[in-house]
Each structure stands twice: as C-alpha cells, then as structure tokens.
Amino acid sequence: MSLLLIQNLVKRFGAITATDHVSLEVEKGEIHALIGPNGAGKSTLVHLISGLLPADGGSLQLDGQELIHLAPHQRVAAGLSRCFQITSIFPKLTVAENLLLAVQAHQANSFRWFKVRDKDAELKAKAWELAHRMQLESEWNTVAGTLPHGAQRKLDVALAIAATPKLLLLDEPMAGMGPAESEEMVELIQQLRKDMAILLIEHDMDAVFQLADRITVLVYGKVFAQGTAEQIQHDPRVQAVYLGQEDELEKEEGAA
C-alpha cells in the first residue's frame, strides 16, 4: 500500500477553491513531483498536508494513519516534514543553533526546563552530522541570516530532514539558485531518496525530469494529469498549459 494517500482534499479561500478534490498517492521510496501553473494550488496542498492550513474536507493518510485532524507537530511526529517556498530559518541564530533546534525537536523533550541543552553531546553530534552532510561545517557558528541564499536554502532542507521523516515535502527547493547550486541540490535530493519518499514541487523542469519517478499536474486546484515523467513530458495537454516549448522559443529568439 502507498505511503501517502490523499483523497478528495479541499481548500477554499473565499470564492476560490485553491485545492479542489485532489487525490494522489506517494509510494515508499519514490520521488513524486507536483507541477502546475502558478497559483494552481501546489503550495496550498503542501500547507494542507503539513497541517499549517486547515483543510475544508477530504482525508489524508500516512502509512494508513489518518492525519487530517492532527496538529502540525503531531504530523511531524507521524513522519511528515517540509521545507518552505520562501526560505524559513532562524536568521538571528547561528547555523549550529538552527540545527540543534531541529534535532532537539525529536531527540529530546523540549519541556525539560532545567538541564542545559548545549551540554547535550548527543544532540550536538547529530547537529554536526547534519552540518557535515550539507557541507555547512565551515558556517557552524555563522549567524544564519547572513548566509548566501544558496546556503540558506540548504539549511532550510537540513532543518526538515533532521526529523528523518518518512515523507519529505519540498516546495521549490531550487528557487533562487544558480545553475551550479541547482545541480548540487539535485544531487542532494538523489541522496535523500535513499532514506525517504519525497513530494517535490519545482518549476525547474530539467530538475523535475531528472528526479521524478511520477508526476502529478495541478491546474486550478484540480488534478489535471498524472503519470510517469515520460508520459507527462510528452503529454500535449500538459505542454499547452504548463511546459510550453522552450526549444522553439530559443530558435525564434536566435532568429530575432
């Protein structure tokens, strides 16, 4: 049975139905891409899955466990973790403190009000491991807010995977990254898939087609198409509403 099972999920913002009876499944170990025009409801869907927005209807199961009525932190405990479209870290804290917070959420009881956190060698080791994995060691004591954009994105991902989730939700991880950084991010995601399934939102098609096993296309909040990377890539309807014909464009421009 599938890892994540979404059925008829609905979210309305006043007149708009941002998520319109969306149903989709994510299998264990797969990278499932979620693409679609701007405003199709991709981020909204991620908010719904992670619980930061309350759904107006539908069901949401992880490993058979119903999550729809759980608070965000309970969903994390259940094995869901996410990144944000707009980088969301702790800009005033150092990288180390950022990572420690992320690790602490799962490795320790945050209601312990007497024991000094920073003395916890285990936590520190875990945080350090994360920093190493993301090649952020050199920035260990840097204040996160002053990191370059790319590094901040990496930190954002690190905060999410600290939970060692069953399913990772990535909302446009390549956003604001140059080609080089994008490549690296692709590589990172390839690494991560060994440990967790991933639901990936991305407008960088090269990345999507490199990574995704299956793709769901959202349009106006509805599931518009679903299938393997190849199927979607060559689906004329999808090309019309979303992919377009970049190669053609370049020809034309070359001419111009």
Add this chain to the structure above:
Amino acid sequence: MDRKLVNVDSPPANPPALASNAHARWVSHSVLAVLVLLLGVFPWVAPALGLDYYVDFVRRMLIVSMAALSLNFLIGRAGLVALGHAGFVGVGAYAVVAMVEGGFSNAWLIWLVAAVAGMLISAVIGLVAVRTQGVYFIMITLAFAQMLYYLAVSLRAYGGDDGYTMYSPLLLWEGTDAAGNWLFTLVLLALAAIFLLISRIERSYFGRALEGIRDNETRMQAMGYPTVRLKLLAFALAGGIAALSGALLATQNLFVSPSLMQWNQSALLIVMVVIGGIGLRWGAPLGVAVWLVLEEVLKQTTDYWHAPMGLLLIAVVFLAPKGLAAFFAKKDSAAKKNSYQRKEGNA
C-alpha cells in the same frame, strides 16, 4: 567546480564548540554574589546609619525586580509582550488577602498558594492569549488584567477600591513575623534564586525552544514543536513568579488595593524592563532600580517630576536602544538576539 554539496561519509568526530557566553555568565554570577552580600548586610547596619527608611525602599525594589524578571523572560525569550503582568502581581496579593481572611497565617503556605494561584490563573488566561500574535497578544493580556482589576474594585469582601489592610503580619514560624530584616533577607534570597533559575531556564531545552518560537513560530511548528503548549508553560511560569512577588509585596505592606493592578502598573513594568534591556540577564533589576530611584529623588525635588522621567524614556530609546544593561553586556551574545522584533510586512 568539483565541490560536492553532500558528504555521505560519516562526519569528523567531536564537533567544534558552540558560540557561548560562559565568560559573561561567570562575570554576572560573581556580580550577583557580591550584590547579595552587600544587600544582605544592609538592613542590619541601616539603623546605625539612620537609613532604616531605605530598607523598605530597597525591599520594594527587590520585589518589583522579581516581577520584572519574569516579564523580561516572557518578552525577551518567548517574544510574548504581556501588558497585563500587574494583573498577576495582584492575583498574588489578593491570594494573601484571601488566605488571611480564611484564617491562615503561615507565610510559607500562603506564598505557595499565591504562586500556584498565579500559575493556574495565568495558565487559564494563557489558553486564550497565546493563540494571538503581536499587538493582539498585548491587548488581550491587557483586557484580562483589566477584568481582574475591576473584579478587585467591586470585591466588597476584600475592601474593594478602599483596599484591604492586614493588622497582624504573617508568621514565618511560631513567634517570628514575616517582616523586618527577616523578610528582607528572604526576599533577597528568593530574588537571587529566581534570577539564577531564569538564566538557567534560558539555557535549557525549554528555553531554547522558546527562543526558536520567538524568532520563527511557523518553522517551529513545521519542525514538530507544540508551540502553543510551550508558550503556555512560559506564560504560566511568569505568571506564577509575578504572583509570588505580589504576595511578598502584600506581606511587606500588610495592605492590598486594586491600584496594584491598574493597567499603567503593567505598562510601568514593561517600561522598566525595556529601560534595563529586553532579554538581558540584568535588564530587569537594572531598569527597576534606575526607575524607582529616579522617581524617589525627583518627587522630592519638584512637583513636576513626570516630565524628567519622560525625558529619560526618550533618551533611553535613542541612546540605549538595547537597554542600559547592554552597556555592561557587550560580550553577552544574548544581547545580539534581544528585542521583540516587529514582523516585516513582505509576504
């Protein structure tokens, strides 16, 4: 470029040390020790120096500092700007009244009850309050404090607006009143203990989590923190400490009146904390000391004592934006991350 983004190999052992302010902490603790010693002997020598009035003055300063400490914890660590803290001070004070009316006189028991009462009531209020953000939180805490105030005003049994006078001091134990130098010493020790406790909590798992909530609550939720419950605990804790200070105040004055809970008392607490320095270990006591001493002095020199105080506030805002304590706490990395940040508008 051959630089790889991800290392798969296991990391080099023992991570580098974290940025820490151990030194600043050591300094502040020694300062504390010295102060406690100096203040500890003060009441015993004061009469000889003809300063016995100032014993009560200093004791009041200590008690207010206690409330301010808890407020500074709330604002500086959890980012919860509570404009109703005097309400909880009042709860503590009236808890004493209630106990005395009920025929109790054992100070320890009464103080305990007061602190617990403060915790419970602030927990209940917190259930509603901590779900709101920013100015809404400020105003809802104010609202509840005002409710408590008007409740006290119309409580006939406890004197209402006239206040309630206790004619015999509480007892520490048989034959020893909770008054005079004994009370002074107790208050001093209690304050020192709470000071240490709070700076300890700030470094605990709980304290760090609060810090995270202060800086980016949504992220904390998404990382799996029960943010509401964490904030609630902080709120209740602060409420309890405030109530305790209120109980001690009542014990000292043997008099309680609603004016204790007026909204401008809450505002004054915030003012003192900000003067001293939000999120700074010594912010609260310093702010309280500066404010009360100035008030005492100015009041005796001129009828128009408000104006200079006002000038002081403006001066602090521009000359010491991080509070007076920041001057001493340069190295204290806590200073770097203080202050209740206004949310930037952009989406």
Add this chain to the structure above:
Amino acid sequence: ANPIKVGVALDISGPFAGPGAEIKDGLNLAAKLLDNKLGGVPAEFIQADTAGNPETARQVADRFIKRDKVDFFTGPVGSNVVLAVGPTVFGAKVPFLSANPGPSQLAGKQCNPYFFGTSYQNDAMHEAAGKHAADKAYKKVVVLAPNYPAGKDAVNGFKRGYQHTVADEVYTKVGQLDFAAELAQLRAAKPDAVYIFQPGGMGINFIKQFMGAGLNKDMVLISSPFTADQDIIAAVGEPMVGIYNASSYAHDLDNAVNKQFVAEFQKAYGRLPTLYAAFAYDVVMNLNAAVKAVGGKLDDKAAVAKAIKTAKFESVRGNVRYGNNQFLTQDYYLRQVVKTKDGLITNALQPGKIFTAHQDSFAAECGMK
C-alpha cells in the same frame, strides 16, 4: 528647639490633583498667616505627592515617619488613601488630622486615638442631602453613584437621611465618560429629585450631559457638595446654576473667622475657596491650638492627641467640637448654585440649617469615650 514637622501627603498629580491643589493652598495660607509657626514654635510643612495611589501614599507616609520623623500627618484626598496609610501612621502614634475624607471604618469600629475627622464623616454630607430631600418631601428620588465603596457609602448615607425608600439606586462605572444610558433611565423613571455623588471628572461629565439632555426641567438635581463646589463650577459654569447641595461649610458662612479666611484666600489666590481648602485651613488652626495647649512639648504623644481633641480652635465653620470618635460634630447647611447680579456663578447659603451640631452616625460603634 528643632522645628515641628508636619507631613503633608498631597494629590499633586493623579485623578484628585484638583482637590489636592485646594488642600495645598488652604494649608499654605494658614501656615502663612501663622508665619510658619504652630503654637509659637517654628513649623515645617513637608509636602509629597501620592498621585492618589494608596501604595505610593504608604511609601510617602513611611518616609515621613521613618526618615523625617514628622510630628503630625495630613493631606490625602481619597478615602482609600486614608485607609491605606492609617496603620502606618497610627502605629507610630503620629496624630493624623484628615483634611478631607472621613471613612466610616475610622469613625466607627476602627476609630483610633490618633485619627481626627477634622473635616467631616463621609456619610454625613450625604445624610444631610437626604434629610433635605425628606424635608422637601420629594416622593420619588433616584440616587446615582459610582460602583466603589465611597459610592456605596454615599447611597447609604443619603438613604439614612432620607428615611424613605429611594425609587432607584443607579451605580455607574468608575471614570465613566458617557451617561446617556443613565439619563435615559432617569427620564423614564421621572423622579421628583435625583441625588448624585460623582467625584472629579465624572461629576463634570454628568452635569454637562444632564443639562444637555434638558432633564433639569423635569427634576431637581441635588449633588454632593464636592460636585458643586467652586472648582467644578469653574469648569462647568452656567449649567451648574440651580443645583442644590448640602455641606458643613459655605464660603458665605457668616462668622468672623470665615470672613477673614475667605478674604485672605481671595487675596492670595484670586478665587473663592472650596470646602477642601477650608477644612485644610482648619486642620492647621487645630494643630496650632493643640501645640499651644501642650506648650510645644510634643514628646508625650497621648497628651498631644488629647490636646488636639480638646483644644478650642477657631474654625471657619463656627463652633465645632470633637465627638467621642474624634470626628467633628458640626452644622450642615443647604447651598444652591446661583448667578449673582454681577454675573458671578457661585454657591449661595440657603436660610436655615439641615442639621445642628450633627454627630455622625458611626460614633456609637466607636469604643473610645
């Protein structure tokens, strides 16, 4: 010898800054006339601001006693302040002559050899007003007071004097701004008379809005003397004309002491004195007489207290004397706000007395003889 010290806890700022200033002026005038001597001994009046806050007042009292070692205490405007500082002052056996409020507690069960109701007993003014309403045989009377102890005392006092049941008791918010709702209730109730106790700004708000609603045509407005004295008149003006109020002092009382006081006061401050100023003046005169009586020897506290109680002093209220509870028994008069032919708006003493040598109704509960 070192000078006599009088601790004066004033309302220089805060809600009662107005009355506070009156009291200050009354004291200073008296002091000036006695060229800063009490019973011939040089005296020093140490003044401090309580901002009308009981906690602050306690600290002030504390300082007066512990640091300045004052021989006498006076000054506060609010009952709650008097009750707050009481224990501290009495504990140090420092005579406390109240220039304004006389809380029922201190007149009755908790009466104290070191407290003196040199001014009046809170309820008495309201009792007098009630008596007046009864004399006028107003059938239907509504009373209106803020919802705090002094307000409740006022209502009870009035009812005691009125002796019939009042048609309605309306309790308002402390510091209320808008009275439209209450005024509507009054219009609906159509009473013969309405009695209000609304100290400070509340009174001003009420009277302005009462007149604005034109209710003065339908019912008689009787107010406590505090809401109908010079300071309030100065703030409200024309609309005040016609209001009745009962008081134990009036600036046009016909006795030599008062004539001199009023003249001096007008000379010094260019306005008519209020009852606050008058009572403050009396406090100093009372002290003066007492110190003279003990020949300036203030060490025997009990003797001093006794002297304050017994020493005959020249009161602006004519002949007054302390009762067993050390509150003054005095006469109460009816005043009405009028516009004199030269356009001055002020209180005019009405013929006759409401009470003569009236002793407040708590004296009986007081243990002292």
Add this chain to the structure above:
Amino acid sequence: MDSVFLVEQALNGLGYGLMLFLLAAGLTLVFGIMDTLNLAHGALFMAGGYVSASVHTHSGSFLLAIAAGIVVTVALAAVLEAVLIRKLYVRDHLSQVLATFGVILMADDTVKAIWGPSPIMAPTPAALSGPVELFGFLPYPSYRLVVLAAGLGAALALYLLVNHTKLGMWVRAGASNRQMAEWMGIRVNRVFAIVFAMGAALAALAGALMAPISAVQVGMGESILIPALVVIVIGGIGSVRGALIASLLVGLVDTAGRALLPPLLREVLSPSLAADIGPAVASIAMYVLMAGVLVFKPSGLFPAKA
C-alpha cells in the same frame, strides 16, 4: 421596559459607539495604518481639548475654537513628528511605546503647568445647549447630534482616504515594506508626516468636540487611549471598516450592560448582590467582548493583513 426605552437605549449605544470611533479615528490612521504605536495620541487629544476650550471661553466662538484647537495641535504634532516620531517608524513597537509614553508624561506636566491641575471651563455652544425632539417622541441632546455627525464624517473620510486615494495606498505600502515603497519612488517620510498630521487633526477634533460634554482635565488623554485601542484591535488592525463596526459593537454592549443588565439581574438576584455584580460586569463588558472576539478571530473582525 417599554419599546421606546429600548429604542432610545439602542440609539444611545450607537451614539456612544460613534463617539468612541471619533476618539479612535486618529489612532486608526497612525497605529492601524502606519503601524506606529503612538501613545502620545492621547496627549494630542488633550491638547485639542484644552486649546479649543480656552479659545472658546475667551472668544465665545465655537467654530473658531475648533479651528484653533486643530491648527495648534497639528503644529505641535508636526514638531513631535519631526523630532521624535519620524525616528520611531522603523523601530519595534516596544521602543515606540516607551518613547511615546515618555511624551505623555511630559505633556501632562506641561498642561498642568499652563492650565493648572483643576479641570478647566469648556462651555457648550449656546445654540446647541438644549435637547431636540427626535422622531417626535425622543428628546435628544442637540450637541450630541454634532458629535455623532462628526463620528460618521470621520469614518467616511477615513475610509475613502485609506482605501481609495493614492496617499492611502502609499502609506500602507510604506508601513508594510518601507524599502520597497521607496524603490517605487515614494517619499515615505513625507507621506508619513502628512498622515501623522491628519491623525493629529482627528485627535484634536475629537478633543475639541468632546470638551463641552466631558471634563477637560490633565490625563483626559490616557482615559480614552484604552477604549480607542480596544476598538481598533476588535475591528482588526488597519481596517477602518472594522474599527467603525467595533466601535458600534462596544457602544451597544457597554450601554446594554449599564442600562439593561442591572434590572435583569435584580429579577434573578438579591438587590444588593445585583447592585454588586451589575456594574462590575458593565465595566468589563468591553474587555470581555474583545477577548471573546479574539478567541474566534485572533486578528480581529476584519483582519486587514491576512
């Protein structure tokens, strides 16, 4: 309690509500829209009250008094803005509270030094001193009608200014993201100065209009500050419509609490107990309402910034 009485009380409630809005109007602009927590707003209110009251007593002309009150207050506000507030826009709310609290302290002492501690005379314009018959059966203070009209006027003007003028858009933009607004070519400082002056003018107007029906005394500013903040918060910070509706709500609830609650309680409780509880409840009604609203809508009735 007959229906006429109820109608009248309802009107009183709405009336009080509009009065509250008038008091809150300026603050809605400065706090709600410019996101600057200016406690000194109360001081400006007081300035308007004192100046117009004195001018009125001396000149006898009410209109002149209002004009003078507004002009002087706006002048003061301009100075205040230039030397202090301007530097506070970019600071967090706490700094703003601290500094403007300082201004209050200084203002109160200044007023006391000039006009003395006692309340001062603020006459009602003779023409408006009496009541008028509303709908033939309801005598209503004619001056109040002026206040209500002013309240409505302020509401309308504010709504248009904030939501339908470029100035309104610029100030909202500048408040939410100063840098970006400047990048779009907006002189944010100038825009804010203008809007702050408008806020001051509204404060002064409120002060001038309230003077004849309330006490003009030191500290009159603080007493209106809390209710003003409350209605803004209930309405949703930054929403003029919200502030108006909240004002009316508070007005109605408060009046109902004072006029209808005591008799009801007397039906069910012993008179003395009713006399105790009734007013107590009435005095906290406003706060209960706010708490209640924030429980269900944590950012007010009409959250402007979703």
Add this chain to the structure above:
Amino acid sequence: MLEVRNIEAGYGASQVLFGVSLSIAPHQVVSLMGRNGMGKSTTIKCITGALPVRKGQIFFEGKEITNLPADEIARRGIALVPEGRMCFPNLTVREHLVAFARPPANPQKGELAAQAAPWDLAKIYELFPRLKEREHHMGNQLSGGEQQMLAIGRALSTNPKLLILDEATEGLAPVVREEIWQCLWQLKKEGQSILLIDKYAELVNNLCNKVKNIEKGIVQ
C-alpha cells in the same frame, strides 16, 4: 545612460563588492551573471540607493546618483523587480498597479520609445491575465508566481527609463517564463533599457547586447 564606476560596498564588517564597473547605453539590454552570493543583488542595491556605496560613483543620464535616496533615484526613472518579489501584503493587486503608475517621461520625437504604447493597467493585465483574475486579492494572498508577475507589472507601471530585473523569472511556470522572455524581447524592440539578472544563461545570451560576469564582487 547608466554608468557604474568601480564601486565598493558591503554589509557592516563584511565587504561584498570590491570594484564593480558596468555601463548601459540607451536601448541596451545588459545582464549581470554570477554564482550565488557573488554580489549581483548587492550591486543592484547600490544602484537603486538601498545600500550605501563606500567607494566609486554611479551616473544616470549623465547626472551622479551615487548614494541618493532610493525614492529620488526611482523617480528619475529606474524601476526594480527585486529579488524575492516584495509585494505589499496589505495592497490589492490592482492597487499595486495603479498606486505607483507614472506616465512615460518625455518620449522624444522619432525615438523608438515614442512608438510603444505606455504601460497602463490594461496593457499589464494583457501581459498577465492571471493578475486580472486575482485583481482584488491582497499581496499576501497570491501564489509565489503570481507575486512574481505582480512585481514585474508593478515595475512596468512606472514606465521606467531603466528596468532592472533581479531573478525575475524565478519560480515561474515554464509557459509564463516564455511569455516573460517574449515580453523582454518586446521591450527590447520598443527600446527599453534593461539590466537583467537571470540564471538561464542561454536565454540571457540570446537577448542581451552585453553580458557582464561578476566574480567575488568584481566586474571589469
């Protein structure tokens, strides 16, 4: 029309720009390329007056604009689509597009600029129909991409002499990206001067008259 003479700048202690020079002639489209964190956005912050220039000078249309206030520079005709969109959360889409609108500055006769219809609400909605659908949404009620479109529309509404786009196609669906590129081509034809930062090297190279590379905060 824009002339940057090796400027230096940084944030507090950390210097980021160590001498950046570039010039844009009228009707030219110039691009600044470089890895993350090299100082592209910083350079733009300097040009637009958001970050003090520590050394060097900047000229616009012959007049020096070094360290002028940001709003002054904007009113001289430089419009920016900033990194991270920065839409106003409390303004509606429509308000974004009308509040700051300015008519084109004195289109000289015979100039290419004169032929182009000036940017107004209609023309912008034509470019981004999506925005018309969301006309009454608040800035923070838009999807990332919608915000990006809005940011571009907002800049165009001022009919700038120089348009600066910092990663303007970021987070846009491929189709929309195409449209934007076509729009850029269109603007170029209309003679709009543009300074462009974008990661799609190929497309950039096709479009731009000049591509400058920034390495460690230096541009020759």
